[in-house]
Amino acid sequence: MICEGALRSRVPLRIAYVLQRFPRLSETFILREMCGLREHGVELCIFPLLPNRAKPVENDARELLAYTRYTSLLSWEVAKAQAYFLWHLPGNYIRTLARTVWQAHREPSLLLVALALFPKSVCLARQMQSLQIEHIHAHYVWTAAIAAGIASDLLGITFTIHIHAFDLFESNQHDVRLRLQHASKIITVSKFNADYINKLLPGTDSEVVHCGVDTERFLPRAKRKSDGPITILSVGRLIEKKGHKYLIDACKLLANRGIHFRCQIVGAGPLRRSLQARIDRHKLQGTIALLGPLGQDRILELNQHSDIFALACVVSKNGDRDGLPVAMIEAMACGVPVVATPVTGIPELIEDGNNGLLASERDANSLACALERLIMDESLRKQMGQKARQAILEEFTIRDNTARLVATFRQLARDLQPAAA
Numbered sequence: 001m002i003c004e005g006a007l008r009s010r011v012p013l014r015i016a017y018v019l020q021r022f023p024r025l026s027e028t029f030i031l032r033e034m035c036g037l038r039e040h041g042v043e044l045c046i047f048p049l050l051p052n053r054a055k056p057v058e059n060d061a062r063e064l065l066a067y068t069r070y071t072s073l074l075s076w077e078v079a080k081a082q083a084y085f086l087w088h089l090p091g092n093y094i095r096t097l098a099r100t101v102w103q104a105h106r107e108p109s110l111l112l113v114a115l116a117l118f119p120k121s122v123c124l125a126r127q128m129q130s131l132q133i134e135h136i137h138a139h140y141v142w143t144a145a146i147a148a149g150i151a152s153d154l155l156g157i158t159f160t161i162h163i164h165a166f167d168l169f170e171s172n173q174h175d176v177r178l179r180l181q182h183a184s185k186i187i188t189v190s191k192f193n194a195d196y197i198n199k200l201l202p203g204t205d206s207e208v209v210h211c212g213v214d215t216e217r218f219l220p221r222a223k224r225k226s227d228g229p230i231t232i233l234s235v236g237r238l239i240e241k242k243g244h245k246y247l248i249d250a251c252k253l254l255a256n257r258g259i260h261f262r263c264q265i266v267g268a269g270p271l272r273r274s275l276q277a278r279i280d281r282h283k284l285q286g287t288i289a290l291l292g293p294l295g296q297d298r299i300l301e302l303n304q305h306s307d308i309f310a311l312a313c314v315v316s317k318n319g320d321r322d323g324l325p326v327a328m329i330e331a332m333a334c335g336v337p338v339v340a341t342p343v344t345g346i347p348e349l350i351e352d353g354n355n356g357l358l359a360s361e362r363d364a365n366s367l368a369c370a371l372e373r374l375i376m377d378e379s380l381r382k383q384m385g386q387k388a389r390q391a392i393l394e395e396f397t398i399r400d401n402t403a404r405l406v407a408t409f410r411q412l413a414r415d416l417q418p419a420a421a
Contacts, residue, residue: 012041012042012043013041013042013043013134013135013406013409013410013413014042014043014045014131014132014133014134014135015037015042015043015044015045015133015134015135015136015137015409016045016046016047016124016128016131016133016135016136016137016148016151017030017034017044017045017046017047017137017138017139018047018049018124018136018137018138018144018145018147018148018151019046019047019048019049019138019139019144020048020049020050020140020142020143020144021048021049021050021051021052022046022048022052022061022064022068023052023061023064023065025293025295026237026293027139028296028326029211029212029326030139031060031061031064032060032211032212032213032214032398033211033212033398033401033402033405034046034064035060035063035064035398036212036398036399036401036402037402037405037406039399039402040402040403040406041406042406042409044064044067045067045068045069045128045131045133046064046067046068046069047068047069047071047124047127047128047147048068048070049117049120049121049143049144049147051070052070069124069127071120071123071124071127072120073116073117073119073120074119075123077123078119078120078122078123079119080126081119081122081123081125081126082119082122082123084126085122085125085126085154089154092153092154093122093154095153096150096153096154097118099149099153099182100114100115100118100146100149100150101114101115102178103146103149103175103178103179103182104146104175105175106172106174106175107171107172107175110142110143110171110175113143114143114146117143117146117147118150120147121146121147121150121151122150122151122154124147124150124151125150125151125154125155128151128155129155133155133157134157134413135157135158135159135160135409135412135413136148136151136152136157136158136159136160137159137160137162137405137409138159138160138161138162139161139162139164140161140162140163140164140166140167141161141163141167141168141171141176141179141180142167142171145161145167145179145183146179148161149179149182149183152182152184157413158184158185158412158413159183159184160183160184160185160186160187160408160409160412161179161180161183161186161187162187162188162189162209163186163187163188163189163193163197163206163323164188164189164193164323165189165193165241165320165321165322165323165344166241166320168188168193168196168197168323169196169319169320169321170318170319170320173200176200177200177201180197180200180201180204181201184412185207185408185412186204186206186207187206187207187208187209187405187408188206188207188208188209188323189208189209189210189211189323189324189345190208190210190323190324190344190345190348191208191345191348192323192344192345192348193206193208193323193344193345194206194207194208207404207408209401209404209405209408210324210329210395210396210401211324211326211329211396211401212329212396212397212398212399212400212401212402213326213329213330213333213392213396213397213398214397214398215333215392215393215396215397215398217300218300218303218330218333218334219304219333219334219335220304220334220335220336220385220389221304221305221334221335229260229261229262230260230261230262230307230308230375231261231262231263231264231305231306231307231308232247232251232261232262232263232264232306232307232308232309232310232371233263233264233266233302233303233306233308233309233310233331233336234247234263234264234265234266234309234310234311235265235266235267235299235302235309235311235327235330235331236266236267236311236325236327237267237268237269238265238267238268238269238270238271238272238275238290239269239270239271239316240271240314240316240317240320241313241314241315241316241320241321241322242267242311242312242313242314242322243311243312243313243314243341243361243362244265244267244271244275244312245271245274245275245278246312246314246362246363246364246367247263247265247310247311247312247367248263248275248278248279248282248284248288249278249282249364249367250310250312250364250365250367250368250371251263251282251284251287251288251368252282252284252364253364253365253368254368254371254372254375255282255284255287257368257372259372259375259376261287261375262287262288262289263287263288263289263310264288264289264291264302264306265288265289265290265291266291266292266293266294266299266302267292267293268292268293272290275290276290299327299330300330300334303330303331303334303336304334306331306336307336307337307374307375307381308336308337308338308339308371308374308375308381309327309328309331309332309336309337309338309339310338310339310340310367310371311325311327311328311338311339311340311341312340312341312359312361312367313325313340313341313343313344313346313361314341314343314361314362315343315361321343321344322343322344322345322346323344323345324344324345324346324348324349325340325346328340328346328349328350329349329392329396331388332349332355332356332388332389332391332392332396333389333392333396334389335385335386335388335389336385336388337355337356337357337374337380337381337384337385337388338350338355338356338357338384338388339356339357339358339359339367339370339371339374340356340357340358340359341358341359341360341361341367342358342361343361346358349391349396351391354384354387355384355387355388355390355391356384356388357370357373357374357384358370
């Protein structure tokens, strides 16, 4: 006889993912997560709040477009959804609107966005109801979390928030606390974040689920080149918290020491002009290249042809910081030794002197010394690269981490009452 628990685990779980946009080139980790959930048998439906702007679209994202429901901000369908809930659940509708205002009232710009998205969020709830969604998941404690909370309130089903970095540290902390309190469970990417959340909201039991990578795809290259300059790769948006200017300054110090290398920086962002000006000022145009935004296939290729990965993360002036950079995880999966800084959750990934090197934050000389150590020691690069790969295999595989998410979602949804009629 099959026990009830075993039978329930075989029943497909219907999950709604609420995202700000989909697909999004900078959020391939979410794409990877959703593909992993589907491999575990989850029936997934994706609800983007804003139109798609991603070009080019990854192959995996193209497949998921069939499970994505785009809804206009204003339409007859949106109007009908308001009428439906106002007629059937008027008190719940008003309380949900009031909660939405309360959760964002200290951030005027976010409040305006939340109010503009409220009718659409109600419409998403109606769509989820027709699809018999059992649980809602949102990435970032920002607009997606607000929309997920609206749908959860209207339908009486559970929802989770997956917290990363800017959404936790850069937003108004009082409003973040209100949104966290509303969630059925909080999931985050590092122990550092979990400890921070517990201080913000004492007694909160956040679950740490790392962003995973496909370790059967992100593989070390069979044999690295032995000739030509050492290649340093950095992948991250061109924004303050990625610390690219310190990497550029470190490269200047290396060049001054007569070290031959090249550096490639992948990413787009508002600091591109100032970073290029810094490269020009240091006369490093032939050494450092800003490659712009690239797709996953190209980034994988660059990782497999690089000798060192570097990301000089910092806490930015407005408090924003990285949670645990996915680009770093991908490089380590490819067996590339990493030089980074001990910001937020990075020391949970990089054990200094074992599977990578940690340089001081905002310290170009410390960064240059760490890079020089790896550049000058091929055996150390190989040793640290192997240990880096092993660290990812132990805690950061997409299959294991999505299995944990499925177990969490199923646990939350198993005693779920039927959605509102």
